[in-house]
Amino acid sequence: MQKKVAAVHDISGFGRCSLTTAIAVLSACGHQCCPVPSAVLSAHTAYEGITYRDLTEDLPGYVHSFETLGLTFDAIYSGYLSSGRQIEQVIRLAEHCAAPGCITLVDPVMGDNGKPYTVAQDASFISDMRALCRHADVITPNVTEVAMLLGEDPRAFGEGREEIEQAMRRLAGLGPKDIIVTGLRERGRIGAAYYHAQSGQSGFCFSGEVPAYFPGTGDLFASVLLGVLLRDGESLQSSTRRAVDYVHDCAQYTLEQKTPPIDGVQFECLLSRLIK
Numbered sequence: 001m002q003k004k005v006a007a008v009h010d011i012s013g014f015g016r017c018s019l020t021t022a023i024a025v026l027s028a029c030g031h032q033c034c035p036v037p038s039a040v041l042s043a044h045t046a047y048e049g050i051t052y053r054d055l056t057e058d059l060p061g062y063v064h065s066f067e068t069l070g071l072t073f074d075a076i077y078s079g080y081l082s083s084g085r086q087i088e089q090v091i092r093l094a095e096h097c098a099a100p101g102c103i104t105l106v107d108p109v110m111g112d113n114g115k116p117y118t119v120a121q122d123a124s125f126i127s128d129m130r131a132l133c134r135h136a137d138v139i140t141p142n143v144t145e146v147a148m149l150l151g152e153d154p155r156a157f158g159e160g161r162e163e164i165e166q167a168m169r170r171l172a173g174l175g176p177k178d179i180i181v182t183g184l185r186e187r188g189r190i191g192a193a194y195y196h197a198q199s200g201q202s203g204f205c206f207s208g209e210v211p212a213y214f215p216g217t218g219d220l221f222a223s224v225l226l227g228v229l230l231r232d233g234e235s236l237q238s239s240t241r242r243a244v245d246y247v248h249d250c251a252q253y254t255l256e257q258k259t260p261p262i263d264g265v266q267f268e269c270l271l272s273r274l275i276k
């Protein structure tokens with residue numbers, strides 16, 4: 001049976017992130033991606049002079065409509081959200097529309113490189129995101145978001161293996177079964193750490209670091225991770241490996257194409273690698 005994913009993110013007209021990425025990647029992985037747009041932007045927020053239309057008011061109707069249609073999802077996948085009210089609707093979607101065995105994946109998009117995004121500058125948004133993580137099976141924070149979820153200073157949070165292992169155990173205490181920390185740097189390499197709370201198994205996956213900063217790679221990582229995880233027989237370790245390698249390969253390819261890093265990584269030409 002084909003898997004159905006309800007994906008709650010914004011859609012940005014330019015800049016390769018959020019729903020644009022999720023729909024393409026999950027479709028290439030063979031799943032049906034059902035978009036639940038939380039906002040419509042002309043381009044992602046790293047660009048100047050963009051338009052932004054908030055769709056918070058539409059979200060309760062989406063949940064109601066999905067329920068009326070009798071829809072249930074094999075995964076509920078959330079990414080960039082702009083308010084506590086949007087977070088509340090993701091929780092409602094997970095409570096009302098999860099199929100048996102549903103994977104709720106929360107990418108707690110709140111900041112990067114030690115700096116919170118504008119939406120996450122008030123403490124109540126961070127505590128609402130923490131509450132959403134309590135409903136999640138899998139979370140995919142970067143190191144900045146790990147610190148924010150744990151109530152620590154994101155500018156001072158260490159990336160050593162022991163600190164990350166300890167942080168993942170603390171994050172599991174919030175509720176999620178699986179923790180994946182993205183964007184970890186180690187001796188010229190970049191990758192992710194994973195922790196499966198039930199078994200206590202953890203590990204690290206790295207590939208070569210590409211010398212450029214591309215917005216939207218967190219969305220690409222989480223979408224590939226979920227797309228692979230939803231396939232029968234794939235483990236947390238094998239899904240993390242696939243996501244690390246795919247993001248690396250897209251970043252390397254984009255660097256060679258010499259397009260502006262702000263436009264994101266050119267994942268489109270490499271989508272065939274995700275097709276089984």
Ligand code: PXL
Pocket residue numbers: 010012017018041043044045046080109117215216217218219
């Ligand atoms: O990649 C995360 C993301 C998603 N959506 C929007 C963003 C960002 C990051 O800046 O601006 C609109």
